[in-house]
Amino acid sequence: MFTICNDSHSDFILLGFSDKPYLEKTLFWVILIFYCLTITGNLVIILISLKDPKLHSPMYYFLSSLSLLDLCFTSSCVPQMLLLWNLKGPAKTIASTGCAIQLYLSLSLGSTECVLLTIMAFDHYVAGCRPLNYTSVMHPSFFKSLGGIAWLCGIGNTLIQGTITLHLPRCGHRHVLNFLCEVPAMINLARFDIHANEVQLFVATLVLLLLPVALILVSYGFIVQAVKKIKSFQAWRKALGTCGSHLLVVSLFFGTSSAIYIQPKRFYGHSQGEFLPLFYTVVTLTLNPLIYTLRNKDMKGALRRMLRIEQNS
Template sequence: MFTVCNDSHNFILLGFSDQPQLETILFVIILISYLLTILGNTVIILVSCLDSKLHTPMYFFLTNLSFLDLCLTTSIVPQLLWNLKGPAKTITSTGCAIQLYVSLSLGSTECVLLTIMAFDRYVAVCRPLNYTSVMHPSFCKSLAGIAWLCGIGNSLIQGTITLQLPRCGHRLVHNFLCEVPVMVNLACFDIHANEVQLFVATLVLLLLPMALILVSYGFIVQAVTKIKSFQAWRKVLGTCGSHLLVVSLFFGTSSATYIQPKRFYGHRQGEFLTLFYTVVTPTLNPLIYTLRNKDVKGALRRVLKIEQNS
């Protein structure tokens, strides 16, 4: 059993409370995953900044992605670990609002950033002679800024609309975090208009980016089939393969969460999907980019060698 706080301003994050035997296992797994997320993404950020050979558009965006993943997991995991370790499952209304705004903003930003990274790979493979002129530093910074503005804007709009819904005292959140779909379900009146608004936002920030990424990779596949050099072909598949794998993991689970019917929000399957794209994916991203990327591994060796020499 979990402890219910009498403060009417608190929400109760039910999460995995109906399976207490699972909570201890999840606590250990999520704690390890969180520590690996911090370590892996911090390493990528430091290596990309310290090694001059990685001062390229691809690694500029990768640094942004790593920073996003660090912030996203930090906005969710500490509260999740706190709720898993004991009977108290509450979160204050202020804490819930902050978590909703921050996680939604970072998740939305990541959707746009992954699309921009697909565009970067398209230009690199399909327009190699124009790559330097197209993806110059000021343009890359502008694209990254657009990604952050889109994320923050979506969060302010969706988050504010969701939090203003009348809940009539409903405080039981059928998830381990305050997320738009489950918070909408706490409303005590017809939420059809809100479901339409959520669908439109999902269409713009999830399905549209997915479509643009698929189009980009369609052109990339066409270009790759014309490459005669095996080494060049292998390098293209190496860098694009890493990004495509990250895209599949993030968009696959997040879209399954946001486009599923209302009646499935908060069900066990939904909770594990949310756990995957908010906790597991940020842990896997650094591994995918380092294990499959010779440039990052080479830069890491050079940075470590410099540190040892100094």
């Protein structure tokens, strides 16, 4: 027997932190500060990578691409949350078109970042395990092609997964247990057996989350074996500093993303719908530029040179 659903409403209600009104004003200012720090930190990395000739290498090309992704990713949800007063004011609605745009943007950027972080691990593997062949392997046309592949994978996953999610019959249900439109929260609105959709989401998670993590761990396993043979303390320190920053970013991003996307619908609770997306869309993306600049000797040196030039001019 078929159920006729009424999905005529043109907007969704983003519940977010509506059950915790005492947090809304504080969260508004905290998130605004974090967002400004994210924008500033990532713009600095992009600017330094473009202007300093010493950073014109595959590693910093991927790092600036990651910063661009983080800029776009956080901007796809945080301004809407702040400017439309989703935390501060009573109106917590978003039009269906705006929700679809937000879902497509955040999903494509997040998927692209999963692949890009894996490519960065491959770049570190070549630099650490095949240093003599690094220039011939990571030549400009090849590493730029890898960057393009990351975008294609992200967009391809979004066209499939996002379109399927948006076409689920909601039967008039429009209360989203989140402060943004993303796949798990939107699947949670469906009012029929969504086992097939959960399987599809789980397969996509395997391909874009768990498989990249496995490849990254394998890459660093080879790097550890190569580093053991190095007797120079400076080489050890440089390798561990570069790889440590990347591993820390990987742990933050994949850890929170996996916690959200692996769980089935019935475990997608209200508290998880609030705080986990808030952490990886705001906090994690603020920490990324700090991790890469504070732990990267070349980046700190380039920043000092740029500041010195600005002062002299």
